[in-house]
């Protein structure tokens with residue numbers, strides 16, 4: 448095996464080589480939170496680089512729960528044409544283009560001014576970085592069910608019109624990743 452060998456996943460997906468671009472939230476959406484021309488250009492450049500897998504940065508399932516000011520949101524069909532262009536750019540050289548769909552839970556930067564909601568009212572514990580996050584309010588069962596429905600809806604939107612394969616990012620997995628990269 449070498450890094451340029453194809454990888455076939457158990458679900459049948461074929462990744463043309465072993466080089467993957469990790470999920471990195473670019474904060475380059477337009478003001479309406481759809482993929483901007485610059486974001487599409489960026490993914491075309493990454494595709495031209497020859498990676499076998501391009502994982503997008505966070506694509507939020509709820510515009511009321513963001514992780515950055517220029518975050519991408521996919522919660523209804525309004526901007527599917529722009530998502531399609533994004534996917535086409537990512538896949539232009541044969542790479543797999545996977546959406547990382549996300550709800551941040553308590554990991555919402557306080558500077559965005561949005562109330563933070565999480566399954567329990569337990570604040571972030573990131574040492575001195577904790578001050579960047581407001582303590583969350585505990586979600587009701589219905590609010591949790593709404594987030595679950597939103598993940599399903601965003602995944603459906605992602606699959607329906609431009610078959611890209613969504614990957615889920617739970618707030619716990621994401622915060623573990625963030626902790627590792629600091």
Ligand SMILES: Cc1cc2nc3c(=O)[nH]c(=O)nc-3n(C[C@H](O)[C@H](O)[C@H](O)COP(=O)(O)O)c2cc1C
Pocket residue numbers: 469470471472473503504505547616621624625627628
């Ligand atoms: C600028 C930046 C943005 C990131 N955005 C995301 C993201 O949207 N979703 C995610 O799961 N991880 C995100 N990460 C974490 C990366 O995907 C990756 O896990 C991290 O950089 C560690 O990579 P490494 O294990 O190859 O060193 C981000 C990292 C950076 C530096």
